[in-house]
Amino acid sequence: MKIKKGFVLRxxxxxxxxxxxxxxxxxxxxxxxxxxxxxxxxEVASAGEFTVDSLAERLCQEYDVSEDQAxxxxxxxxxxxxxxxxxx
Amino acid sequence: MLxxxxxxxAGHVFEVRADDSADVFWLMDNYRPFEEISLPGGVPAFSxxxxxxxxxxxxxEETRQVxxxxxxxxxxxxxxxxxxxxxxxxxxxxxxxxxxxFRDGTxxxxxxxxxxxxxxxxxxxxxxxxxxxxxxxxxxxxxxVVRDGVGYMFLGKSGxxxxxxxxxxxxxxxDVELLNDDNPVVRLEEDGAWVYGSPWSGKTPCYKNARARLxxxxxxxxxxxxxxxxxxxxxxYLSLVYSISGxxxxxxxxxxxxxxxxxxxxxxPMFRLECLPDENAAEVCYEGVRNF
Numbered sequence: 412m413k414i415k416k417g418f419v420l421r422x423x424x425x426x427x428x429x430x431x432x433x434x435x436x437x438x439x440x441x442x443x444x445x446x447x448x449x450x451x452x453x454e455v456a457s458a459g460e461f462t463v464d465s466l467a468e469r470l471c472q473e474y475d476v477s478e479d480q481a482x483x484x485x486x487x488x489x490x491x492x493x494x495x496x497x498x499x
Numbered sequence: 500m501l502x503x504x505x506x507x508x509a510g511h512v513f514e515v516r517a518d519d520s521a522d523v524f525w526l527m528d529n530y531r532p533f534e535e536i537s538l539p540g541g542v543p544a545f546s547x548x549x550x551x552x553x554x555x556x557x558x559x560e561e562t563r564q565v566x567x568x569x570x571x572x573x574x575x576x577x578x579x580x581x582x583x584x585x586x587x588x589x590x591x592x593x594x595x596x597x598x599x600x601f602r603d604g605t606x607x608x609x610x611x612x613x614x615x616x617x618x619x620x621x622x623x624x625x626x627x628x629x630x631x632x633x634x635x636x637x638x639x640x641x642x643x644v645v646r647d648g649v650g651y652m653f654l655g656k657s658g659x660x661x662x663x664x665x666x667x668x669x670x671x672x673x674d675v676e677l678l679n680d681d682n683p684v685v686r687l688e689e690d691g692a693w694v695y696g697s698p699w700s701g702k703t704p705c706y707k708n709a710r711a712r713l714x715x716x717x718x719x720x721x722x723x724x725x726x727x728x729x730x731x732x733x734x735x736y737l738s739l740v741y742s743i744s745g746x747x748x749x750x751x752x753x754x755x756x757x758x759x760x761x762x763x764x765x766x767x768p769m770f771r772l773e774c775l776p777d778e779n780a781a782e783v784c785y786e787g788v789r790n791f
Contacts, residue, residue: 417748421757424732424764432747442733 412489413460418497420445420453429453429497443495448474449488463489505535509684509695511544511631521551526616529698532708545630546603547623554607556594558582562748566657571621573746585621593618601629624682624699628744633755635687637743643678643694644668650678650694650711651788654742655719662703663776664719664784671781680705685713687759692767715768715788722773725780727787730771736764
């Protein structure tokens with residue numbers, strides 16, 4: 412998977428928010444607020460291709476969580492991103 | 500012979516060059532209050548050459564913006580120049596070609612005088628927004644009034660009644676002046692945020708070369724009663740984003756606009772006014788903003 416072109420992570424009044432600003436993302440009529448974990452994962456995912464496993468691995472390195480917990484957290488966040496179509 | 504004139508809008512000076520036989524400057528009445536005798540040192544924010552001839556500019560379309568009967572098609576040439584084609588009621592009125600960095604470019608005008616004026620204003624607005632986006636400057640879609648030296652900006656989608664609300668303020672309070680009815684400029688400066696008049700003001704001829712300290716921003720919604728409340732955080736930020744012109748698919752310009760919007764959302768008192776088109780709305784608005 413990868414993040415679709417045109418979506419950017421912004422700090423808006425102290426909150427982390429995904430905005431659609433690029434050519435392919437202009438119809439994204441909403442914005443998506445991210446918690447710290449999701450914002451961290453977005454930064455990792457911005458680097459290019461990713462999978463649930465690759466993100467979970469990075470999450471374990473960064474935070475003190477079990478592998479199972481990391482995979483379940485990542486799955487939930489990635490599912491949300493798929494639902495609002497910011498990744499492909 | 501190519502003639503050159505300078506205009507100062509919100510402290511940004513730009514140059515317009517045109518053949519003096521082409522009557523281009525004759526079309527620019529609304530720019531006269533902003534004219535500078537010469538360039539006051541340094542380089543202009545941008546320099547635009549206006550050519551009155553049809554030019555077949557080849558480019559790849561990236562996106563288009565449609566508002567009522569007006570359409571702007573945006574794209575890029577093979578060599579990386581940004582292209583904006585302006586259409587009015589389906590007729591092509593002009594093509595703007597900006598060189599990389601948005602410091603200079605050419606506007607090709609075609610067709611009748613009315614369409615030329617339309618393309619000139621749109622071309623200069625687009626160029627102005629692009630060349631100043633990194634300088635804490637934003638071109639808004641808004642109506643602005645001034646009372647006691649303080650500027651109050653009204654935002655809202657087309658047809659919400661921004662101009663109407665500005666008119667109601669002037670009816671309700673005798674000391675209120677209109678600064679701009681459609682496209683004011685906001686600039687973050689060392690001593691705070693200022694709102695400026697501009698040569699662009701929609702259907703109302705209000706081209707004032709003046710500024711006021713930005714006191715409050717009010718986002719309007721039509722409603723069955725008058726009610727005002729503060730807007731904060733993301734909600735405040737979004738109402739600014741929707742009211743600011745600019746090309747957000749260029750990452751550097753988008754970053755510049757974001758920085759301006761984010762600061763305004765946190766530094767300027769912002770409100771939502773649910774309102775009727777009556778004088779009481781002006782009173783509710785002013786009292787709400789003043790007692791904040």
